[in-house]
Amino acid sequence: MTISTIAEVKNPILSLKDLSIAYDKNYAVKNVSVEIKKNTVTAIMGPSGCGKSTLLRALNRMHELYENITTEGEALLNGQNIYEMPAIKLRRHMGMVFQRPNPFPTMSIYDNVIAGYKLNGIRTKKQERDEIVERSLRDVALWEEVKDSLFKKGTFLSGGQQQRLCIARALAFSPEVILMDEPTSALDPIATSKIEDLLVKLKEHYTIVLVTHNMSQAARISDYSLFMYLGELVEYGKTKNMFTNPIDPRTEEYLTGKFG
Amino acid sequence: MESIHALKSQDHSSGRLRKDKLVLGGVIVLSLVTISPIILIIWKLVAEGYRQISLDFLIKNTPDTFEAMTAVANGELIPGGIANGIVGTLLMVVLASALAIPIGVLTGIYLYENQGSFMANLTRNISDILQGVPSIVLGLISYLWVVKHITMGFSALAGSVSLSIMMLPMIVRSTEETLKMIPESLKEAALALGVPYHKVILRVLIPTGFSGLLTGILLGISRILGETAPLMLTALGSSTINLDMTKPTSAIPLLIWEFYNDPNMIGLIWSSSLLLMAMILILNLVSKQLAAKRR
Numbered sequence: 001m002t003i004s005t006i007a008e009v010k011n012p013i014l015s016l017k018d019l020s021i022a023y024d025k026n027y028a029v030k031n032v033s034v035e036i037k038k039n040t041v042t043a044i045m046g047p048s049g050c051g052k053s054t055l056l057r058a059l060n061r062m063h064e065l066y067e068n069i070t071t072e073g074e075a076l077l078n079g080q081n082i083y084e085m086p087a088i089k090l091r092r093h094m095g096m097v098f099q100r101p102n103p104f105p106t107m108s109i110y111d112n113v114i115a116g117y118k119l120n121g122i123r124t125k126k127q128e129r130d131e132i133v134e135r136s137l138r139d140v141a142l143w144e145e146v147k148d149s150l151f152k153k154g155t156f157l158s159g160g161q162q163q164r165l166c167i168a169r170a171l172a173f174s175p176e177v178i179l180m181d182e183p184t185s186a187l188d189p190i191a192t193s194k195i196e197d198l199l200v201k202l203k204e205h206y207t208i209v210l211v212t213h214n215m216s217q218a219a220r221i222s223d224y225s226l227f228m229y230l231g232e233l234v235e236y237g238k239t240k241n242m243f244t245n246p247i248d249p250r251t252e253e254y255l256t257g258k259f260g
Numbered sequence: 261m262e263s264i265h266a267l268k269s270q271d272h273s274s275g276r277l278r279k280d281k282l283v284l285g286g287v288i289v290l291s292l293v294t295i296s297p298i299i300l301i302i303w304k305l306v307a308e309g310y311r312q313i314s315l316d317f318l319i320k321n322t323p324d325t326f327e328a329m330t331a332v333a334n335g336e337l338i339p340g341g342i343a344n345g346i347v348g349t350l351l352m353v354v355l356a357s358a359l360a361i362p363i364g365v366l367t368g369i370y371l372y373e374n375q376g377s378f379m380a381n382l383t384r385n386i387s388d389i390l391q392g393v394p395s396i397v398l399g400l401i402s403y404l405w406v407v408k409h410i411t412m413g414f415s416a417l418a419g420s421v422s423l424s425i426m427m428l429p430m431i432v433r434s435t436e437e438t439l440k441m442i443p444e445s446l447k448e449a450a451l452a453l454g455v456p457y458h459k460v461i462l463r464v465l466i467p468t469g470f471s472g473l474l475t476g477i478l479l480g481i482s483r484i485l486g487e488t489a490p491l492m493l494t495a496l497g498s499s500t501i502n503l504d505m506t507k508p509t510s511a512i513p514l515l516i517w518e519f520y521n522d523p524n525m526i527g528l529i530w531s532s533s534l535l536l537m538a539m540i541l542i543l544n545l546v547s548k549q550l551a552a553k554r555r
Contacts, residue, residue: 062452091454098452102445106467116453119463169453 013038013207014059014177018073021051021058023066028054030231031073036177036224041199041208043222043239045215047259051231052211056179059209060094061087077176092116095170095178100186101162103154103169110150112165113137116173136168139205140198160191164198171206178202180210184217196221215255219243227251305537309530317341317531321500322515328524338527344501345515345532351503352416352495352511353481356423361477364428368435369461384436391429398422399490407494416502416509419495423487427480434476438469471550478547482540488513512536 012035021029029051036042044052057063058071064087075082082090103112113133117124124132133150137143142164146157154165163183170178180199184192199208199221212218218225218239225239227248235242235251246252253259316339323331323340331338367383374380402422411417442465450460466473488511496508497518516532519525 060452062448065448065451088454088456091452096448096452098445098448100445102443102449104446104449104464104468106470115450116455119450119453119455119459121459166449169449173453 011038012036013078014209015076016073017076019055019058019075020072021054021063022070022072024068028231029058029228032228032233034226034233034236036207036209038207039203039205040223041203041210041221042224042226043218044209044211044226044228045213045218045254046228046234047254048213050228052226052228053181055228056181056209056211059177059179060091060096062091062096092120092173093176095173095175097163097167097170097178097180097183099182101159101166103157103162103165105153105155107154108151109146109154109157109165112154113168113172115169132172136172137165139171139202140164140168141194142168158191160187160194163187163191163195167195167198167202171202175206177207177209180208182211182213185213192217227254229254302537305530305534309532309534312337312528312531313534314341317535318346319343322510322518322525322528324499325522325524328522328527332524332527338525342512342515342528342532342535344498344510345512346535347501347503348416348495348498348509348514349485349511351505351509352419352423352491353485355417355420355505356427356484357477357481359420359424360427360431360480364431364480365435365466365473367428367432369439371432371436372439373461384432387429387432390425391433393425394489395422395426395487396489396493398425399493401425402490403493411506413506414494414496414508415506416495417505419491419509419511420505422490422494423484426484426487426490430480430483431476434479435473438472438476439465441472442468471553475547475551478543478550482543482547485540485543486513486536488517492517 014034014036016032016034019029019032020027032055044056046052054063059075059082061082063069063071071083077090077093082094103109104115107115110133111118113136114124114129116122117129117132134143134147137146142161145161146165149156154162157165163186167178167183184195187195196217199210202208203223210218210222222239224237225235225242226233227235227242227246227250229250235246235248237247242251243255246255318341320339320341321344322342323338327340328338367387371380371384399422402418402425406418406421407414446464446468447460450464451457455464491511491514495511495514497514498508498510502509512532513536516529516536519529519532
């Protein structure tokens with residue numbers, strides 16, 4: 001690990017210490033140490049297969065769905081090791097948004113937003129539920145568009161609206177961190193720019209970790225960037241610095257399009 | 261010269277057209293051959309059976325031979341109906357479903373969750389073999405298990421057990437196939453909300469695949485509705501409505517067999533078959549509708 005990979009962050013919400021992830025002893029992520037600052041957008045960049053999605057999924061332990069996957073090192077959320085707390089509890093603090101919009105097809109828009117409460121059997125009063133739904137949908141700028149059709153199926157919405165619905169579903173729990181796995185890669189440019197604007201607003205209340213293939217997207221909306229290559233963290237720092245003055249030659253090559 | 265040329269080219273194209281028509285004709289004829297049995301069957305059932313269909317046919321028990329003989333001799337319709345068979349069939353099918361659906365659905369979920377594991381493969385293969393076991397053999401097994409040891413005599417319960425074993429592999433298969441068709445992303449979405457695994461299955465996967473599950477169940481029911489052989493060894497039959505699961509019970513296909521063996525009752529064969537056929541047809545159409553809705 002070289003000095004270039006360490007960015008100075010005060011009071012990190014999330015800190016990874018020598019985190020390695022292996023599928024059957026093939027390391028997909030190697031010794032990553034990163035501190036992620038509260039109320040920022042942090043972008044994870046890198047070519048396909050560099051381990052960025054694996055790293056993201058390890059942060060809310062979705063990687064445990066696969067067999068024969070092991071983690072070494074630590075990941076601390078507010079100082080607590082996430083691998084020592086129950087996965088179910090952790091996931092309520094770490095919302096996740098996926099590559100393709102995946103609203104529950106049997107549920108209405110309203111039920112999709114409140115799904116986290118409903119499926120977990122958390123009892124709430126009707127008024128409370130209404131408030132959560134309205135707040136979450138306002139947060140993703142979807143309220144005005146769907147307030148008259150809250151009880152229609154979520155799958156009737158357009159792709160971009162569906163993705164915002166999925167973000168609202170993640171926000172309903174008021175998580176501390178929202179993990180996003182290429183959330184705009186299945187969307188058209190207009191829907192993409194709406195979501196990008198949204199992320200910049202959301203960081204007031206949440207911390208966002210975003211995996212993206214799209215370098216200009218990282219440049220537009222992220223405060224900090226992580227560049228990964230072949231499972232290693234090559235460079236981590238303020239996005240502005242990394243894009244204007246990358247320290248590692250591999251970062252420069254990637255950013256200028258020489259590989260990736 | 262020119263006209264000969266034109267004629268020739270016309271000849272050429274008409275040759276191709278003729279070939280096209282020939283093939284089309286062949287396809288139509290073969291399709292008609294395929295669907296003609298079902299049309300002929302339904303036609304025959306309706307033509308021969310409609311006269312006996314009435315309210316009495318649905319709510320009265322089977323007549324005895326003497327009543328039927330008198331009616332036939334006087335050129336009247338055979339009195340009575342097949343209520344004992346309808347009730348028996350419904351009773352046994354409901355109990356068979358109550359036994360097979362929970363076990364089948366849970367097994368299907370197990371197979372879906374453990375793709376590739378040794379036990380799951382073994383279970384899947386055994387379930388496939390079970391599907392191929394002749395129904396009369398299932399009747400024999402149920403005779404040994406239930407008739408000989410549990411109800412100490414022919415019973416509706418024994419009939420239900422043999423029918424439920426028949427239904428089981430169909431439900432297992434359709435549950436697994438339905439769950440496999442649900443995108444992985446929905447499971448991930450629910451898990452990412454911190455939902456425990458069993459609730460993901462019960463409250464996300466099953467509701468999402470519900471119409472698929474229902475299709476499999478309805479096809480399973482329509483399969484056992486017309487089963488005769490296992491019931492001969494288990495439920496035996498009864499000339500009155502019986503609601504006691506431990507007593508011999510009638511069923512529509514059993515009655516058809518009985519009518520066939522009694523020269524005075526022949527008039528009831530067709531109407532009973534018509535009713536049975538209609539029930540199966542409706543179930544099939546409903547399940548087709550459900551399957552179409554899924555896509």
